[in-house]
Amino acid sequence: MSGLRAKHKADRDRRILEAAAELFREAGYEGAKIEAIAAEAEVSVGTIYNYYQNKGDLLVAIVSMEVNEVLNAGLGVVAEPPRNVGDALDTLIGIYIEHSLNYLSKEMWRQAMAISTQQPESPFGRTYTALDRTLTDQICALIARLQEFGLVRPDVDGRAVGELVFNNMNMMFIEFVKRDASTIVELRGALRRQNRVLVEAVSKEKRVAEP
Template structure:
């Protein structure tokens, strides 16, 4: 029974987040209120507060939902990557990038980044940083997997190399979020150039 209640609670939480994401897209994150989110999800404000204390908590949970989805996609890439460094990195990171606007808008990403930077010791910032670390770990795991396939030079430290690659590609994403009229196509084009450079540096 406890397991069933936990699943029901998780399902309700996801429905609340999906409703909030739709509302944020329609009204804008800055305009939408907690009351609006509850109405969009067809629940009482009190019910919403049972799950999320603030609108920032809703935003963070939406980021978490986004990251969980792309990590699940990424596991498949790490398990069976293309036998080419640039293509393998591209498949993994493309999944991150293309999914980034499924639940969130650029405005929401900018807000999440700003909240994380403005209050680095807050629970929001610590959780946001932890989510970034999970994505970084997955890039490191891909580098390690490519190394096990003798595609990446053995003398490369997989964790250090993966972290550097992640930070580089995360910087591209940050630029994409900051520039409102930058397209996904432009982001993917920049990613391809960067991945080709990494492949030339890391290949055997």
């Protein structure tokens, strides 16, 4: 019985977050009302407040849902990465970037980034920072895995490489969400170009340039 209750609770929570994501997209973060979210999710307003204190809590929960889904998808890449450093990084980063607008619009990302910057010690800010660290850890785990396969030089500080990759990706993603005209294709192309320099520096064997 407790398992069934937990499933119902998880399903209800998912409906609330999906409804909130949809209305944040349609009406904007400021314009979306808790009452409308409750109606869309087919729950009472009180039920939402049992889960979340305010719209900020809903937003960080949507960010968490987004990040946790890409982390789960990335596990397979870390376990069995492509046997080329550039391809492995591109595959993992591609999962992150291609999934980034599934639940959140650029406006929602801007709002989330603003709250995390303005209130770094709030529960929202701490959760956002923790998610960034988890993404960093996964990239570092990929670099370590590539070292195990002998694709990354053993003398390279894998943790530092992973942090560099994440920090650059994060900075480029911020620039991406700041401009509505920027596309995912452009972002991925820029990251491939920038990561190529790092890949060449850390790879154990240089890739022979194609004629």
